[in-house]
Amino acid sequence: MLFDTHAHLNATQFNEDVEQVIERARAEGVSHIVVVGFDRPTIQRAIKLAEQYSFIYAAVGWHPVDAIHMTDEDLTMIERLASHPKVVALGEMGLDYYWDQSPKEVQKEVFRKQIRLAKKVKLPIIIHNRDATADIVHILQEEHAEEVGGVMHCFSGSIEVARQCIDMNFYISFGGPVTFKNAKKPKEVAKEIPLNRLLIETDCPYLTPHPFRGKRNEPSYVKYVAEAIAELKGLSFEEVAQKTSDNAKRLFGII
């Protein structure tokens, strides 16, 4: 049993063969997948996949890179979809100072609006953070995001920041980088923080784990993330798979 908490099967990279990709995931023991929307077309596609497959769930939200294009109508659409039975979270949302395609002030405003909406509809949030840790933590604190909690997706920060996020009712999710030989920080953090706050993900089609680094990522590879965490923590693969699945179900309210 493996729970891929962050997959973009809704991305154009899967247009040709999404059915086969999903079959391979099932064959490798993936029991649940959250498909994460990040703009208009990918939100619609996430909902469609969640309606099509019993073990696929959807998250709906607006990516910070594209924050400048989010309208009030988009926010209304996200609010409407929040009551869909297969929507388990709002996101991904957050701040991205690496690409810097939307002004920081716009990103912050769009982020705050989505946190407020999550509190209104009582759903956890999925956080995207790139080079913006201090502002993310500050906004989560100011907006009292601990009321809904959520997940720090593909976490790359320090142990101190991980603890701060856990204190705010967040889970820490690791993806492909935890399998990379040269990725010291995610390995250290994964080793250190308690198993009951850990999640695993692929963030496919991006961040492909070793030994497939450089190729397109897919949910069946989430087992390599679980293996790497098991090795770091000196636990069995089965225990990591089971506990991270239990954590994800608890967070997303899946029975």
Ligand SMILES: [Zn+2]
């Ligand atoms: Zn993502």
